[in-house]
Amino acid sequence: AAAFVTSGTTYPILDGIVGLVLIAHSHIGAFDQCVVDYLRPRKFPIIGPASSWTLRAATLAATVGIFQFNTNDIGLTELIAKVWTA
Template structure:
């Protein structure tokens, strides 16, 4: 837009400078000097905000299948969270599928938060720490849910007891 407007402003400034009063001529010179200034580094802050983003290699499997899997997992959590209570049965398989789906859904969600808010280019060390912390937390919660399912009452029964309390 600025490149379209700039030549017409320069023509108007030059035309006004030829046939106007001397006071206007000094203003026209100031205006033309402002528009042709090369001191734009003071306007934009220096740093990585102005660096171009590298274009990733195109891959059909990278984004679309991942997004589809996330949506299917999120939509599948609705019937999975209702089924154990509606059926009335204490099936450990249903509990295990529900716990696995919740754990995977949470892991993918926190992974997206790390990807979005900790850029790899600026904080590569911090990102690795958070990435490994997420993996350790996911394994720890998975082991805890497994122990709760096998050695205790299970998730569905615990929710029923909390609900009636």
């Protein structure tokens, strides 16, 4: 929590919430359903669980990346504002 408070962004709490919601929505809503629907472990006993764990690792890596971007760079809200006005 201290990293969000001392970060250089204008809206640190909003950056954290947007980052977590973006990652959760992408993981649960899109990518996990593709793995569940098309790479079922019963039909694909090796690649099914491997793809599930690969997705979990990629989600964790994306979460760490967004956290680093929010704490060490301009943050998601400033990025969206700059892209929107570009």
